[in-house]
Amino acid sequence: MITKKFFGEYKMRKMYLQKINTFFDWFEFKYNMSVVIAGHPRIDYDDNSFEGREVVLSKTEQYSKSAEYIFAHHSSSISYPIIFNKKLLFLDTKVLPYNTRIFLKCFVEELKIKKILLDEEYTDMNLKNYFNINNYSIYQEKYLASKKLKSNSVWEIILDELELRFNK
Numbered sequence: 398m399i400t401k402k403f404f405g406e407y408k409m410r411k412m413y414l415q416k417i418n419t420f421f422d423w424f425e426f427k428y429n430m431s432v433v434i435a436g437h438p439r440i441d442y443d444d445n446s447f448e449g450r451e452v453v454l455s456k457t458e459q460y461s462k463s464a465e466y467i468f469a470h471h472s473s474s475i476s477y478p479i480i481f482n483k484k485l486l487f488l489d490t491k492v493l494p495y496n497t498r499i500f501l502k503c504f505v506e507e508l509k510i511k512k513i514l515l516d517e518e519y520t521d522m523n524l525k526n527y528f529n530i531n532n533y534s535i536y537q538e539k540y541l542a543s544k545k546l547k548s549n550s551v552w553e554i555i556l557d558e559l560e561l562r563f564n565k
Contacts, residue, residue, distance in 0.1 A: 471500030
């Protein structure tokens with residue numbers, strides 16, 4: 398079940414699931430691949446929300462490593478496909494909560510890619526136009542690991558920063 402906390406209204410959850418499942422049906426048919434849902438560990442998925450698709454919990458890193466495509470809205474788990482150089486595609490729809498759409502927009506802009514709009518016709522689209530692995534290194538440098546860090550431990554970095562701030 399996609400919880401009320403995530404969507405609020407039942408009608409919005411139902412519309413979201415209809416849109417996402419229709420997209421997954423299209424993807425599975427066109428690309429002859431199965432979609433596996435890497436679910437959030439605090440959400441209860443026991444009501445067949447994804448029409449029988451496998452839902453795995455607490456294994457996002459493992460599944461990201463072996464996936465060919467990864468679909469997302471927003472999540473801290475977005476780092477995995479970037480680290481593993483996977484085809485990361487962002488799915489957007491007007492029925493997503495406002496804050497989710499804002500985060501999604503930020504990721505899309507930061508990675509300089511287009512998002513897939515589930516509210517529009519997508520059956521003739523080419524997925525190659527919706528991801529750009531070449532931009533991953535910039536994202537990694539900016540958000541995941543800085544070259545400035547070298548091999549210092551996190552505590553050495555914190556200590557250095559504190560010394561800079563308090564020894565002025």
